[in-house]
Amino acid sequence: MIESIFNRITEEYCEISPETINDWSEKIKIVEYKKKHLLAKEGTYSRKFYFIVKGAIKAYYMLDGKNVTDWFAFENDFIPSTTNHIIGQKSTHYIELLEDSILIELDADHLEYLCKKHHDFEHLYRLVLSKTIHQLRERIASLQFRTVQQRYTSLIDLHPKIESRVPLGDIASFLGITQETLSRIRASR
Amino acid sequence: MIESIFNRITEEYCEISPETINDWSEKIKIVEYKKKHLLAKEGTYSRKFYFIVKGAIKAYYMLDGKNVTDWFAFENDFIPSTTNHIIGQKSTHYIELLEDSILIELDADHLEYLCKKHHDFEHLYRLVLSKTIHQLRERIASLQFRTVQQRYTSLIDLHPKIESRVPLGDIASFLGITQETLSRIRASR
DNA sequence: ATAAGAATTTGATTTAGATCAAAAAAAGTA
DNA sequence: TACTTTTTTTGATCTAAATCAAATTCTTAT
Numbered sequence: 285m286i287e288s289i290f291n292r293i294t295e296e297y298c299e300i301s302p303e304t305i306n307d308w309s310e311k312i313k314i315v316e317y318k319k320k321h322l323l324a325k326e327g328t329y330s331r332k333f334y335f336i337v338k339g340a341i342k343a344y345y346m347l348d349g350k351n352v353t354d355w356f357a358f359e360n361d362f363i364p365s366t367t368n369h370i371i372g373q374k375s376t377h378y379i380e381l382l383e384d385s386i387l388i389e390l391d392a393d394h395l396e397y398l399c400k401k402h403h404d405f406e407h408l409y410r411l412v413l414s415k416t417i418h419q420l421r422e423r424i425a426s427l428q429f430r431t432v433q434q435r436y437t438s439l440i441d442l443h444p445k446i447e448s449r450v451p452l453g454d455i456a457s458f459l460g461i462t463q464e465t466l467s468r469i470r471a472s473r
Numbered sequence: 474m475i476e477s478i479f480n481r482i483t484e485e486y487c488e489i490s491p492e493t494i495n496d497w498s499e500k501i502k503i504v505e506y507k508k509k510h511l512l513a514k515e516g517t518y519s520r521k522f523y524f525i526v527k528g529a530i531k532a533y534y535m536l537d538g539k540n541v542t543d544w545f546a547f548e549n550d551f552i553p554s555t556t557n558h559i560i561g562q563k564s565t566h567y568i569e570l571l572e573d574s575i576l577i578e579l580d581a582d583h584l585e586y587l588c589k590k591h592h593d594f595e596h597l598y599r600l601v602l603s604k605t606i607h608q609l610r611e612r613i614a615s616l617q618f619r620t621v622q623q624r625y626t627s628l629i630d631l632h633p634k635i636e637s638r639v640p641l642g643d644i645a646s647f648l649g650i651t652q653e654t655l656s657r658i659r660a661s662r
Numbered sequence: 663a664t665a666a667g668a669a670t671t672t673g674a675t676t677t678a679g680a681t682c683a684a685a686a687a688a689a690g691t692a
Numbered sequence: 693t694a695c696t697t698t699t700t701t702t703g704a705t706c707t708a709a710a711t712c713a714a715a716t717t718c719t720t721a722t
Contacts, residue, residue, distance in 0.1 A: 345614075352618055354610075399599070403592040410588070410595060413602040420609040421543075425534075427616040428649040429541055432679075452700065460617040465679055467701055621709075641670065654709055656671050 286314075289337055289388065292360055297411045304402040311394040316386050323363070323379040323387075330375055331392035334363045339385020340449050343377045344457070353457040356382075356450060358443070362412050382450055427460055435459045436469055475503075478526060478577065481549055486600045493591040500583040505575050512552070512568040512576075519564055520581035523552045528574020529638050532566045533646070542646040545571075545639060547632070551601050571639055616649055624648045625658055 290305055300308075314337070317323075324330040326345060334341075336359055343355040343363070354377065357363050363379065390398075399406040426435045436459060439446065446455065456466035479494055489497075503526070506512075513519040515534060523530075525548055532544040532552070543566065546552050552568065579587075588595040615624045625648060628635065635644065645655035 347618055352614075354613070354617075399596070403595065406592065406595050406599060407588070410599045410602060413599060413606060417602060417605055417609065420606065420613065423613055424543070424609065424616065425541075427613065428543075429536055451698095462680060463700075464681085464702085468679090471701075640668095651710060652670075653672085653711085657709095660671075 289335075293335070293408070296360065297408050297415075298404070300404050300408060301402070304398070304405050307402065308390075308398055308405065311390060311398065313389045314386065315389050316384070317381055318384050319381055321381045321385075323381070324375045324377060326376060326378055327374050333390045333392060333395050335388040335390075336361050336363065337386040337388060339387070340382040341379055341385070342382055342450065342454055343379045344454075345377045351454075351457060353454045356443070356446070356454075356458065358449075362416075382454075432459065432461050432465060433469060436466065478524075482524070482597070485549065486597050486604075487593070489593050489597060490591070493587070493594050496591065497579075497587055497594065500579060500587065502578045503575065504578050505573070506570055507573050508570050510570045512570070513564045513566060515565060515567055516563050522579045522581060522584050524577040524579075525550050525552065526575040526577060528576070529571040530568055530574070531571055531639065531643055532568045533643075534566045540643075540646060542643045545632070545635065545643075545647065547638075551605075571643075621648065621650050621654060622658060625655065 286309055290300070290309070294300055323332065323334060323341065324343075336357055338359055340356065340358050341363060342353050343357075344351045344353040346352070355363075395409070399409055426438060430438075439455070439459065452466055452470075453463040456463040459466065475498055479489070479498070483489055512521065512523060512530065513532075525546055527548055529545065529547045530552060531542050532546075533540045533542040535541070544552075584598070588598055615627060619627075625644075628644070628648065641655055641659075642652040645652040648655065
């Protein structure tokens, strides 16, 4: 079980030495939570870092009393929204499970420890951040000047199953539009 | 000169060992270019990584024959738009100097070498990426659900001098609006 | 200083998407 | 199975910002 997870990570990012893997695997905890469980709450300190083995999450924050969904993550993703808390600040976001999920949990202190102790771990983490940057860039390009149709289409291309796994309202929010508009776009295809 | 630059970087991010600094300073080149010079062109390989000692840049790409400005950077910023090329892909962006500038240039290969050789350098780089992520997040929040007024105001708060250093059309593009709209917003304040 | 070119502003019109409201469909729950 | 609750769709109207067009102001080079 654990090995196959480390394999997934190594394949996706880079090789990791056995020592690092050992040290790492001592620090992690495999956790299971039900749909709607909150991994983080706005205004609280939740210094945890997650990798999704199975399941899906959304990250959102409140704006004028409404939820704004910021980020989705699925199997084999790290949850980068948590990186904020890692610098020791209160969370600006809620992170909610969209499905019953299995996660690997790593304490922020342990993350720092592993980075400091093992160069290859810090390298891996650097690659994870690079990937996140790439995704954020794509997202900005999408929000900045594409029409709503184009935004929706490219989201579906990227995550074909998102429609069945994520409520329409959250997808609309992520795209920066109302759910009525998204519903109409969907209908017109 | 060089020392004061390394000091700036160390203060902003983290301590770096003398060995790393030595090795690093052997790899860099201080370059000066005039306004309008292109550090990168769409479709070409420009495997360089820059730190801005003095000056300003914009990163943009073409969409339907129009420039879309993506990113600004000023003194003491690394230019993260170049990180794309570092993975060895053709640039998707143009990077153009908005002013006569002084830059520190580091070859992508040297960047990788320094990361591999010196754990503290990779750590520094990781922190640079973290900061970039934070900025990108802010930017997404801004584009996703804020009104144009709010977007403009927060940009000015962040970079008070941007109005005098960057053409209005580029700022408008960055905010995801037309320059006519930005002009009107400015007039109505 | 003056002309040529670039950047910015102003005006009139159009349109994509928001808002408000209600109906219909789907998903949970007893 | 029926009943409640949540999610999605549909309709009518409104509005912020886009578009198109032209005028004005600011820069730069001669």
